[in-house]
Every structure is written in C-alpha cells, then in structure tokens.
Amino acid sequence: MKRRVMWTLGIILALLALAGLALWIGLQRNAPAVLDTIDSIAGPSHDVSRVHEERFGEDPLQQLIVYREEGASGPLPVFIFFHGGAWAHGNPQDYGFIARNIAPQGYVVVLGGYRLNGSGRYPAMLRDTASVIGWVHENIADHGGDPGRIFLSGHSAGAYNVAQVALDGQWLEEAGVPDDIIRGVVGLAGPYDFYPFDTDRSRAAFESVGAGEESQPVNHATAAAPPMLLVHGEADTTVRIRNSRALEKALRATGAMVETLYLPGKTHNDPLLALTSPWRRNPQVFERVTNFMAAQVSVPVQPQTP
Template identity: 40%
Template sequence: MPMSTGLKSGLIVSAGIAIVLGLGACAPLTLLNAVTPSSSYEKSADIAYGDDPRQRLDVYKPVKANSPAPVIVFFYGGSWNKGDRADYAFVGSALASRGIVTVVADYRLYPQVRYPSFLEDSAAAVAWTNSQIARFGGDAQHIFVMGHSSGAYNAAMVALDKRWLNKVGVSPSIVRGWIGLAGPYDFLPIENPDVKPVFHFPNSPPESQPIKYAIAGSPPALLIAASEDKLVNPQRNTGGMATKLKAAGVSVKELYFPKPSHATLIASLVWPFQHQAPVLDEVDQFVKSDGGRINTDNAK
C-alpha cells in the first residue's frame, strides 16, 4: 500500500527529532536550518559592529511585520568555546515569522579571549542595534536580548549588569526585557573543564555571576528551561534567578518543560519540533506584551 503524504511527513519529522536527540547540540544545526523556511525574512548578513572578524552580525527583517517592529538580539550557546551565527538562521527565521526583527550576533570566543571580553562584544552588538536597527524596520525603543545556554548568560549579563552597556556608551534602560533559555546564571565553583579557563579558574571572579545582579529595577525576564536538563542545573540556575528577581519585585515568567533536553530546547523554535515545548509562542507573547507591561488579552 502506498504511503500517504501525511505519514511520510510524520516519519521525516520523527527521524529529524531522533537525529537531534541523538547528536546533541552542534551537528543537527544544519538540519534545523534545512527544515526552516526562508520566506519569512529578508537577511542582511555579515554586518560589522566592531573591528575583529568575530564582531559580526546578521539581521533578519520580517517580510510581514508592523513597522517599526520589536527587536530581539540573540546570542547562541557553545560554552564560550564555539559557535557561528550562520548556524542559527533557524532562530532568525522563527522569530521573523512572528514579526520580530532579529539580530544574531557572533562574539569572540576562548581561547582568543576570556571573561569578560565576550560580554563587551555582546554589549557592543546591542549598542549597534540601538543605533542602526531603524534602517531594518526595527523599533529601537523595544529591544530585547535573548540567548540559549552560554548565550543566555551573555543576555543576562547585558540586561542585568549595567557595566557593559555603560561601557559602550548607551543606557542600560534600552533593554526592555531579556529571555533566557537553559542559561547558567549561578555556576561557581566551575565544574565543566571546557568552561574553567574561560573564567580564569581557580580564580573565577564572583562578579562574573548574573545572579549577583538580580536586583530591583532589573528589566522583566522570561526564563525557560528543560526540567530534566543534565548540563545546566535548572533548579539552581533558572529557579534561583527567578526567585531572586521576584523577591526584588521584578516581573518574571518562569517555565519548565519535560520533553526537550538542554540541547533541543532551542530546536523547539523550529516547526517540526515545536510540539516539544511552546517556546516560540512564549517568546512571541513576552515581546509583544513589552515584557508583560501590556495585557495582550485585553488588547485583542
């Protein structure tokens, strides 16, 4: 009996999920990009925000969006040792499909640099976005920072620790909110051997920890984790950050999902894997509500 189109599609999706689950964080990125449509965005690639070859970014402008549109600056993970913005086209596509102008930024990595140089780069990418994003239809008054894994650390530090945006000459208040996916926010003493040299182990500075900056007046946060994350402890990191922010009176939405792993949480942005967790819906709602400042239910 011939196989139906629906069944074929289901088997392809199932096979893709099996590959992602089996291979972990890096190898399946090309698969995620392959199953992501490019019809939702116009891409402006390889834009310099600094002099170093790693200080480059790509902008994904939604084909259909209100103008000016909200903006997300996205930082990828990789233990501050690896990563390339080209591998995260699926993030730009997914967010652009919801009418969000998306900036995917590279930043310098170990061993070229150690803490805090990648935070200086992250802040510089946000500063570039603040000054230039209007040319791409983005609203400089509605900039959010977002990251996965170590990229969520970068996003947290840019949003919470005023040193970095102050250093590049912009007000920390330009960040309307931040989104952390499976982020490490409280990880001293460092156990991961790949991360130890990045943070000058055994002399890792306490001021390197995002949780230290979870204080009153911080921007709203959307914190999402895989409940069974084996790489970054979700209770200590996501839970600890959420608890401290809430105690300081900061608006926080804290979510845990049982199906995805640490690596596949980011994959849930892509249509074949969205059943794993509604991450795209949650990010969309958070941004469109201006970090919870607007009641979108009443606005409909």
C-alpha cells in the first residue's frame, strides 16, 4: 500500500513538473498568449465577445479587434490598447485578457496592431497607431462606442506609441482625428525618454532611419496634453523607471494633468499582469487605472484655444 501511494505521488509530482516546464516554455515563446489562456480559465465570468475585426493595411499586423460586453447599453467610452514587444514582436490577437477585464467596467475595448521590425520602423508604428484611432473615431459608433470619449493605453513599446501620438499632434492630424476626443492616456512601463538610442532594439527601430530627439514623448509635453496616468515598476530593468519620471516632470512643468503609480519591487511586466486575472487579487493597479478613466469620462470637453 505504501509503495502504491509513493508511486502515485511520484506520478503526480512528475506531471506537475512537466506542466511547470510547459508553462515556462510557453512564457518564453509567447507570454501574452499564455496569460490570455490563463485569464480565460481563471478570470471572472463575463460575457465579453469579439464583435468586429478590421484590417487597415497590407501588413497582417495592421489590424484591430473590437470587444464589447453583451447587453451593455451604449454609447460607451472606448479603451484602445496597444501591445509591447520592443517594436519587434507582438500581436493584438494575444491580448484578449485586456478586453475581458476592461470591457465589464463599461467600455468598448479595441486592441490595436502595428507594423513591426523593418516595415515598422519610426515613424511607421506611429502612423499605424494613429490609423487605429482614426478608424475608431469614424466607425466605433457602429459597435456601441462613443467616438468622442476615447482612452489610449499601451504596455512598453505600445505605451511609447500612444504617448507620442497623444503628445505630438502631427500623427492624429494626419489621420484626421480631432485631438480633443482623447480623454486620457494610460502608459504601462513605457519608454518616453531614450535618446540617444542605446539598445539594439531602439537602434533598429529609430536610429536606423535617422530619428532624433523629435521621436521622444518627453520633448512634446505641453499644457494641452490629455490627462495621463503613468504606471511603472521601480525594479524594471527593461525600461527604466526614469522614463516615466522624466515624462512626469516634463508634463508637470507645463501644467498638464499627470498622475503616477510607481510600484516598489515590481518589474517590467507587473503593470500588465495587474490588469489580468488572477493577478487582480491585489487590485491596486487595476483600480487606479479604472478610477483614473472614470474621473475623465464625465469631464466636459474644453474648447481648444485657436
């Protein structure tokens, strides 16, 4: 009997080890896809569905996906999210967990894609980001969204994209998007002040095409900037927290509205994990993000100064 119990325990431990190894391998190959699977299994039961997919260019990654909670009455404010990946990898198809967690808070959620690697070098990623916002502004009413109440968010490289597009007005203007429809920007572990370029990824995406200081969000801070929330782990060694602190300082100097949430001991992916289940057990980040947006939803749009 004892031998049988030991044999059974050995099998269970071996299976757990194999499962752990498989999870580790999956995280190394495509962490967002693994998170998406875990969230879909462990997350709360919400009737959030894809309601539309759109291509806006010839590259397969020039795509967007619209999510909405079934039965939600609109028009709802819109949350547009752009993935990270050092402008070299990533796919919005792997980020359904963002929609499943944000949509039940009263938003239509759009996951935006953009060109990567050679074809996505600066400023292509910004044009694609602005194109997604332009599509949303023109079409989201057909899916229950309010084109006049749009929030932008992104993680890592995606946070750079939304910050630069929101602060450097040429990209939204080029896409035909009024800048007063952007109600707020949520940046998760974003690079906002990284010139001169000192990594292989940044050199490939920016230096290889001759980009300079004009490519940095920190250099486009103005009093007219939309409200911004910057979330960053203090132990982030992939994108140093000095990026968020520099942008915070630049925005405050102009009188723009900026909030920050700096997380002691947290690393690069922790702000993103905090928006998923079961990591929402500590609600600090999730509640800060949703409260920030809720405060801006009902704020009247201020007329733009000529």
